[in-house]
Amino acid sequence: MNKFTIDMTSLIDNKIFLAVVCGIIGVIMCYLDSCLFVNKRTNITYIKVFIMIFIIVFGILTLYDKLNIDNNTLEHSELETGRAPF
Secondary structure: OOOOOOOHHHHHHOHHHHHHHHHHHHHHHHHHHHHHOOOOOOHHHHHHHHHHHHHHHHHHHHHHHHHOOOOOOOOOOOOOOOOOOO
8 A cells, every 4th residue: 555645845846836825825814803893704715715715826936936035145066065174
């Protein structure tokens, strides 16, 4: 029997997973807002909020990958450790 394992780095690098998580967080925030301020919202409002947040986050993450923004200034090959002097 094969084990089903999920690597956390593959989840963090997955743009669709991150967009879904952000969409769910946005819907929860919208629901809490409607509960606190007693606003009547329909189910279609929550679907619109989810889709809007999903598209925005997915678009930003896609642009981030296309522009290849990288904050690492030191390559692994440039790092020379050597022996400690003591």
